[in-house]
Amino acid sequence: MIRRKRPAAPGTERFADAPLDGSLLEIEDVKTQFQTERGLVHAVDGVSFSLERGKTIGIVGESGCGKSVLSRSIMGLLPSNVVRHGSIRFEGHEIGSATGNQMRPYWGTQMAMVFQDPMTSLNPVMRIGNQITESLRVHFDVTKEYAEETALSLLTSVGIPEAERRLREYPHQLSGGMRQRVMIAIALACGPKLLFADEPTTALDVTVQAQILDLLKQQQQERYMAMVLVTHDLGVVAGRTDDIAVMYAGRIVERAPTRSLFEQTRHPYTEALLKSIPKLAMPSHSRLDAIAGRPPDLVKVPPGCKFAARCPYAQPKCLTDEPPLIDPDVPGHSYRCFFPVGSQAGADALGRNLAAGETATGLPVRKEGEAVLTGVAV
Amino acid sequence: MAGTGTAHLRAPDETLLRVEDLVVEFKAGRSGLRVHAVSNISLDVKEGETLGLVGESGCGKSTTGKAIMQLPPPTAGQVMFQGRDLTHLSGEELRRTRTAMKMIFQDPISSLNPRRKVEDIIGEGLRVWKVGSKDEQAAKVDEMMLAVGLDPALQRGRRPHQFSGGQCQRISIARAVVTDPKLIICDEPVSALDVSVQAQILNLLEDMKTRYGLTLMFIAHDLAVVKNVSDRVIVMYLGKICEVGSPDVIYERPAHPYTRVLLDAIPVPDPSIRPETRAKVIGEIPSPVAPPSGCRFRTRCPKAQAKCADEEPKIAEVQPGQFVACHFPLAPGETLPTRNGSGPVAG
Numbered sequence: 001m002i003r004r005k006r007p008a009a010p011g012t013e014r015f016a017d018a019p020l021d022g023s024l025l026e027i028e029d030v031k032t033q034f035q036t037e038r039g040l041v042h043a044v045d046g047v048s049f050s051l052e053r054g055k056t057i058g059i060v061g062e063s064g065c066g067k068s069v070l071s072r073s074i075m076g077l078l079p080s081n082v083v084r085h086g087s088i089r090f091e092g093h094e095i096g097s098a099t100g101n102q103m104r105p106y107w108g109t110q111m112a113m114v115f116q117d118p119m120t121s122l123n124p125v126m127r128i129g130n131q132i133t134e135s136l137r138v139h140f141d142v143t144k145e146y147a148e149e150t151a152l153s154l155l156t157s158v159g160i161p162e163a164e165r166r167l168r169e170y171p172h173q174l175s176g177g178m179r180q181r182v183m184i185a186i187a188l189a190c191g192p193k194l195l196f197a198d199e200p201t202t203a204l205d206v207t208v209q210a211q212i213l214d215l216l217k218q219q220q221q222e223r224y225m226a227m228v229l230v231t232h233d234l235g236v237v238a239g240r241t242d243d244i245a246v247m248y249a250g251r252i253v254e255r256a257p258t259r260s261l262f263e264q265t266r267h268p269y270t271e272a273l274l275k276s277i278p279k280l281a282m283p284s285h286s287r288l289d290a291i292a293g294r295p296p297d298l299v300k301v302p303p304g305c306k307f308a309a310r311c312p313y314a315q316p317k318c319l320t321d322e323p324p325l326i327d328p329d330v331p332g333h334s335y336r337c338f339f340p341v342g343s344q345a346g347a348d349a350l351g352r353n354l355a356a357g358e359t360a361t362g363l364p365v366r367k368e369g370e371a372v373l374t375g376v377a378v
Numbered sequence: 379m380a381g382t383g384t385a386h387l388r389a390p391d392e393t394l395l396r397v398e399d400l401v402v403e404f405k406a407g408r409s410g411l412r413v414h415a416v417s418n419i420s421l422d423v424k425e426g427e428t429l430g431l432v433g434e435s436g437c438g439k440s441t442t443g444k445a446i447m448q449l450p451p452p453t454a455g456q457v458m459f460q461g462r463d464l465t466h467l468s469g470e471e472l473r474r475t476r477t478a479m480k481m482i483f484q485d486p487i488s489s490l491n492p493r494r495k496v497e498d499i500i501g502e503g504l505r506v507w508k509v510g511s512k513d514e515q516a517a518k519v520d521e522m523m524l525a526v527g528l529d530p531a532l533q534r535g536r537r538p539h540q541f542s543g544g545q546c547q548r549i550s551i552a553r554a555v556v557t558d559p560k561l562i563i564c565d566e567p568v569s570a571l572d573v574s575v576q577a578q579i580l581n582l583l584e585d586m587k588t589r590y591g592l593t594l595m596f597i598a599h600d601l602a603v604v605k606n607v608s609d610r611v612i613v614m615y616l617g618k619i620c621e622v623g624s625p626d627v628i629y630e631r632p633a634h635p636y637t638r639v640l641l642d643a644i645p646v647p648d649p650s651i652r653p654e655t656r657a658k659v660i661g662e663i664p665s666p667v668a669p670p671s672g673c674r675f676r677t678r679c680p681k682a683q684a685k686c687a688d689e690e691p692k693i694a695e696v697q698p699g700q701f702v703a704c705h706f707p708l709a710p711g712e713t714l715p716t717r718n719g720s721g722p723v724a725g
Binding site: 062063175176177178205206207208209210211213214217232233234235236238239240258259262263272273274276277278279280282283284285286287288289290291292294 | 434435542543544572573574575576577578580581584599600601602603605606607608609624625626629639640641642643644645646647648649650651652653654656658659660662663
């Protein structure tokens with residue numbers, strides 16, 4: 001029924017008999033830089049990880065930490081002023097330096113992406129149905145009827161009622177949550193093995209957010225897809241990922257199985273992110289543990305640990321030496337820190353800083369009850 | 379949900395702001411239909427209190443905030459502020475009263491004029507009302523910049539694009555506080571910000587409230603954020619009030635099914651809580667052009683009965699300080715049946 005339409009790009013015939021287990025995606029020392037008037041922006045700076053089939057990894061960090069650029073680097077969706085280094089292997093094939101044309105056979109059929117803003121990512125002058133069938137008809141030699149049937153079943157499976165009528169509608173006739181469901185249907189149309197969801201729910205209401213995250217999880221399990229879930233909210237990834245990578249200034253600063261990351265948080269940045277979320281269990285008017293300051297300028301990245309300037313644990317060593325990403329305690333739980341949270345070295349470092357009233361970078365710290373307050377404003 | 383009534387209002391002489399039966403309707407294009415954005419809402423705010431207004435997009439929470447400011451004036455209802463009904467004030471009188479009420483908006487970058495310097499943005503209210511001499515005005519601007527954590531010597535001459543989103547929100551706060559207002563309406567002030575910056579701004583708002591004796595109305599869709607800052611919370615749905623009470627009580631034992639749903643929808647940073655097991659609603663908020671009859675939440679409510687379609691629930695006290703508009707309020711500890719949130723969407 002489905003035949004590949006265009007002649008396969010060199011090497012793509014392997015997709016048919018690729019093994020069903022093992023690493024789907026392996027990236028090693030990926031660096032993505034942008035040439036700008038101000039200088040070279042080091043958006044992603046030496047990231048390595050691997051992702052198995054059917055698994056989900058969450059990538060978490062503040063705005064500007066490089067999490068979106070990382071997923072676009074893997075997909076090969078980057079502007080022309082980019083400088084790329086490192087290796088990206090998808091099913092064992094190197095795509096790290098592939099051009100747009102070389103990536104075409106991968107987009108849609110092998111990997112797909114759901115973007116943050118469903119309004120601006122859909123084509124406003126094209127019917128929903130055509131937007132879903134477009135990739136099917138480009139990639140596979142299918143009849144119009146077959147493509148339409150597939151679109152209908154996809155729309156139904158992503159939970160859109162009256163799917164038949166919706167196929168003939170335009171994006172502006174749908175609500176935000178519905179549009180995001182359509183985006184997911186488009187991404188799933190050609191049965192990708194890897195799905196990127198880049199802040200898929202940030203533009204949505206909290207009740208709709210829960211629905212969309214459940215939908216992504218359900219589709220991912222039914223189709224045995226691997227998924228990369230990019231978000232700034234640790235709450236979003238907590239119950240829905242196998243592994244989490246926390247990024248800061250273009251690097252992974254902590255990577256661990258989800259449960260381990262939350263239960264044995266090691267990196268001060270992960271701890272700070274967790275603490276800054278207001279929790280329902282806290283009484284009202286509790287003072288929040290905010291992270292002082294801002295992420296560093298990625299044009300002039302400071303030496304040493306990139307988080308040192310905002311870290312309550314910072315010691316003189318952190319200003320000169322950059323800690324490596326290692327897993328000294330638990331295999332698979334790696335982090336970049338000399339004075340990790342929950343260790344004796346970390347407790348001693350924090351104790352010294354509290355006694356001095358400031359960290360090695362001059363950031364004021366003090367203890368108020370259980371909370372450690374940093375850089376408190378006037 | 380479709381709750382009307384005034385059972386939750388307190389004595390008029392205790393309150394700074396008292397809104398009764400507020401109705402805001404808009405024309406829906408040339409169709410002759412009307413958008414029922416806010417339908418018979420009553421609320422009050424005591425001096426020094428923070429009132430949290432929470433609900434999904436389209437529930438009318440921002441419209442309520444703007445109607446209180448008379449931007450635009452409501453279709454019907456009464457807005458009593460410091461003993462005067464704002465809906466009856468005209469031009470100059472309204473303008474003078476508005477100095478005591480300020481707003482902070484959601485998008486910090488687009489709510490600042492990109493061509494103006496920060497010192498001019500913050501000081502404009504002082505110049506318009508000719509408060510003090512030029513030097514006194516400059517000193518006041520510097521004081522405000524310091525209070526919100528900006529460095530006047532370094533940053534007073536900069537323009538908004540040179541600041542991050544969090545810093546722009548600090549400028550907005552300084553601009554709102556500089557003329558010494560009584561009431562500040564914060565319309566989703568942190569929903570465009572990262573969690574780390576969000577915490578900084580929430581702490582700053584608390585500090586400014588204490589330091590300048592402010593009364594706040596805090597509008598947001600995140601119940602955890604609202605709980606953190608508020609003394610009293612109003613949960614809204616499709617132009618109506620669902621539940622009113624102190625945040626700790628509402629969180630401990632929500633009485634309205636919608637409040638339960640909102641609480642369970644908040645993503646919790648704890649991997650041992652499985653999202654599948656939490657209460658969900660199907661579908662999305664219905665159109666305010668043709669809201670459902672009776673209780674407006676009934677089309678998505680797992681507890682809805684025939685009565686909910688026929689009769690609109692009135693706001694009633696379920697326990698001291700907690701008010702709910704529901705025919706079948708939840709008993710303490712009662713949970714809702716979980717539904718598959720990714721199933722078909724109703725309507």
